[in-house]
Amino acid sequence: MKKLLSLTLVVAMALSLLTGCAQPAPAPSGEPAAPAEEEVIKIGVFEPLTGANAAGGELEMEGIELAHELYPEVLGKKVELIVVDNKSDKVEAATAAARLVEKEKVTAIIGSWGSSLAMAAGDIVKNAKVPAMGTSCTNPLVTQGNDYYFRVCFIDPFQGVVMSNYAYNGLGAKKAAIVQEVSNDYAVGLAKFFTDNFKKLTGDENSIVAVANYNTGDQDFTAQLTNIKAQNPDVIFAPGNFTESALLIKQARQLGIKTPFIGGDTYETPEFAEIGGDAVEGVVFSTFFATERPITSESTKFLDAYRAKYPGKEPAAVTALGYDAYLILIKAIEQAGAADSASIHNALLNIKDFQGAAGVVNFDENGDAVKSAVIKTVKDGKFTFMDVVEP
16 A cells, blocks of 8 residues: 555656646746747848858848837837848858748848848748848849839949949049959849940940959959050949959059949948058949938937947948838838738838838839939048939
8 A cells, every 4th residue: 555655656746747847937037928929020130140241231230120129019019030140142041031931930021131142032932922121132133023022222223323324424434344243143233234324325335345254252353453454444333242342442543543433332331441441532332321311200210329329330321221121011010900921011012101211112013112322432431422313
């Protein structure tokens, strides 16, 4: 009898321990319990946080995180950012998007710096029917044929026209040379749109006197620049990543090339000015936003919050785009009254006159933002406002 009683007590204690193991651990003293999964709205972010484009990804993350701090809830629920590094690599970008969709079960995605990286995720979001909001990915192919990809930036056909107009009207250029990062879809696309419009403006099919290519990661541009110097162009359009572009311009000046250099939005990173130094003084480029020209009341709110968080530092244009990408998803969720992917997607299709930090956003039939461009120059090592160009 004693043995039976002892056995019963042992079994009871074991069951008690097993039951205890199955219970969720209590929150540490003084900390609130983690919210239940259904109380959290998950928004995924895939940005290049390492690799060649890391500086751009970090700038966009500043804006996304700042917006999340200012607007941490929607529909009475907390918003959780699930951030995955796409490592500045197309394959990794697709993997990152797949992880966000399949494993993390996010209802919307933000990203990415770099058109190639955004394009790599295109089929993932399209097939999963999860809406994605591009930040500074300007190549038209990002949204083309993809009803689930939107973006808060203008696109390269507009940017290419803006800079070719500046070359022709602002600099009086009649002959141009192109130096493009041929392994970068952004650079190749932007060079094409610049070329097409420049030929139209000059009325001369031979107005592009040289086209030189290089690959991401290249550091020696002597051969390309020597050939360009021999053609004596009036302007050099050099769309590409900030590091390679700065090195390219620096080497051009060392070779005695005094021709004006112009470029695209990727120039606006601190690394471009730091690497290029005095060589990039006077370089002109197109971008998305100027702190000198707040456009909406949200622009002012963004600037005040950014300056409070980062004293002595001014936000890059892509930081404002990251901020807007988060905000427009929050707006869509509010309008839908629901946070599932289908509801967010339908609400985005009906967004009108969204008041963002980087301007007013209306989507065209491709999900591209129709908005103005800003032209800046490098002056005393700082990115300085020159003009606004309307679409």
